[in-house]
Amino acid sequence: MVHQLLMPPQEIRTAHLLLTPLTPADIDDVYAVFSDERTWTHLPTGRHTTRASSVELVQRTIGGRVRHGLGSWVVRAAADHAFLGVGGVDMTAAGVWNLGYRLTPSAWGNGYATEIARAAVTAAHDTAADAPITGRVLTNNPASAAVLRRSGLSLVWQGESGSALPDGVERQVWADRALSVAQRDWLVANA
Numbered sequence: 001m002v003h004q005l006l007m008p009p010q011e012i013r014t015a016h017l018l019l020t021p022l023t024p025a026d027i028d029d030v031y032a033v034f035s036d037e038r039t040w041t042h043l044p045t046g047r048h049t050t051r052a053s054s055v056e057l058v059q060r061t062i063g064g065r066v067r068h069g070l071g072s073w074v075v076r077a078a079a080d081h082a083f084l085g086v087g088g089v090d091m092t093a094a095g096v097w098n099l100g101y102r103l104t105p106s107a108w109g110n111g112y113a114t115e116i117a118r119a120a121v122t123a124a125h126d127t128a129a130d131a132p133i134t135g136r137v138l139t140n141n142p143a144s145a146a147v148l149r150r151s152g153l154s155l156v157w158q159g160e161s162g163s164a165l166p167d168g169v170e171r172q173v174w175a176d177r178a179l180s181v182a183q184r185d186w187l188v189a190n191a
């Protein structure tokens, strides 16, 4: 199928990382990172408290890859293949890519999220260049916003939406280009 021929390579190497499609074999590693409260300090309610949440995440990501040719990757160290987390882009119901990343704390501060984001932007362009690349972040997470900015995205909306957040914290929507009204409204509603 043309769609499959257009899929990016199944294994991507960056300076320090090995990026491969998520598979069911990764569920326990995903759960270890997504159940770690240190990876949810900005949004404690998002933490995976059961393995089923990680199963659902992996299944959803695999389904998105099958439908759209690209989905978030397993992130491993290129040197020893140690599991570092999950990151990349996933297609949303709004027809825009969502850029995201969640890494094990010992991996933070090495520029890895930036490496993942740059590879994801390239892969998204190669897969569906017409779809905007977007990211959603909370104002109490400047490290994540810095990664979005360095990946070529700009802030397009900030405010309150959805479930309650800690005092003084707002949601942000970032994008690499102008969004349609429908795309923007969906992102704000699901920020």
Ligand SMILES: CC(C)(COP(=O)(O)OP(=O)(O)OC[C@H]1O[C@@H](n2cnc3c(N)ncnc32)[C@H](O)[C@@H]1OP(=O)(O)O)[C@@H](O)C(=O)NCCC(=O)NCCS
Pocket (backbone or CB within 6 Å): 038, 039, 040, 042, 101, 102, 103, 104, 107, 108, 109, 110, 111, 112, 113, 114, 115, 136, 137, 138, 141, 142, 143, 144, 146, 147
């Ligand atoms: C957010 C996260 C992915 C960043 O990963 P990382 O590999 O450490 O990110 P990078 O090193 O590529 O870049 C982070 C940048 O933010 C900067 N930064 C870190 N903390 C910051 C802070 N409190 N204020 C401002 N900038 C900050 C870093 O200095 C770095 O910029 P620099 O390279 O110019 O110094 C990682 O911390 C993580 O997984 N956190 C938990 C999950 C999460 O919050 N995911 C995002 C949800 S939207």
